[in-house]
Amino acid sequence: MDSALAIQAYEELYGKTPLRKMEVKYHGGLKGYNATVQQTMTTTTFRLSKRFKDCEDEIKIGVIQFLFTKLKKTKQTTDNIELYHSFLKNMSDFAPVTDIDPILEESFERMNERYFKGMLNKPNLVWGRKNKRLMGTYEYGTDTITISRVLQDAGEMLLDCVMYHEMLHKKHKFSCSGGRTHSHTPAFKKDEAKFYDKHAEEKLGRFLAGKKTMKKRKSSFLDRVMGWT
Numbered sequence: 574m575d576s577a578l579a580i581q582a583y584e585e586l587y588g589k590t591p592l593r594k595m596e597v598k599y600h601g602g603l604k605g606y607n608a609t610v611q612q613t614m615t616t617t618t619f620r621l622s623k624r625f626k627d628c629e630d631e632i633k634i635g636v637i638q639f640l641f642t643k644l645k646k647t648k649q650t651t652d653n654i655e656l657y658h659s660f661l662k663n664m665s666d667f668a669p670v671t672d673i674d675p676i677l678e679e680s681f682e683r684m685n686e687r688y689f690k691g692m693l694n695k696p697n698l699v700w701g702r703k704n705k706r707l708m709g710t711y712e713y714g715t716d717t718i719t720i721s722r723v724l725q726d727a728g729e730m731l732l733d734c735v736m737y738h739e740m741l742h743k744k745h746k747f748s749c750s751g752g753r754t755h756s757h758t759p760a761f762k763k764d765e766a767k768f769y770d771k772h773a774e775e776k777l778g779r780f781l782a783g784k785k786t787m788k789k790r791k792s793s794f795l796d797r798v799m800g801w802t
């Protein structure tokens with residue numbers, strides 16, 4: 574029955590009937606409001622986190638349309654896609670916080686005291702893959718800051734610098750997909766410039782240059798969980 578929603582989403586987005594069969598499945602293994610899409614020659618399969626089950630159809634259509642645009646690599650937007658994004662932004666305030674790494678928590682607390690008067694709510698704080706290009710992400714659907722394991726031995730200042738950047742994404746509430754489709758607003762940059770070490774970026778560059786070159790990455794953390802590119 575929800576496959577009818579996927580057909581509707583497609584028709585509203587492209588003004589024609591899809592050629593492939595559409596499937597919508599709800600998945601207990603997907604965190605928060607994550608969703609993925611897979612396509613074969615004959616079928617497009619959407620896997621939505623179980624939590625979407627109780628959402629309004631308008632939001633389901635939004636997430637499905639968003640995944641269509643990711644699949645086709647177009648930047649189209651619709652009222653439903655916007656609704657879905659604003660829904661996610663609001664949900665980050667209610668996403669369960671269950672994963673907190675103690676080292677990342679210390680970094681979070683230092684930055685929270687120093688730059689947010691301790692007022693920023695603690696998100697999930699986890700280490701991600703050892704990625705040299707993507708230092709960190711903030712995903713508002715699950716309220717999670719993920720920091721690349723490459724920073725595990727980078728020292729306090731560099732870790733804090735990346736943590737601070739991701740915390741600003743939480744504060745400013747927009748998506749960060751690690752370098753490719755960043756939308757760092759002037760307000761974001763103004764906040765970012767308050768970081769105490771003015772040479773942090775250069776030092777980070779030097780630290781990374783000193784690490785062995787990694788294999789070309791297949792997909793970023795967010796690419797995998799959200800279908801962002």
Ligand SMILES: [Zn+2]
Pocket residue numbers: 738742749750751755757
């Ligand atoms: Zn960013």
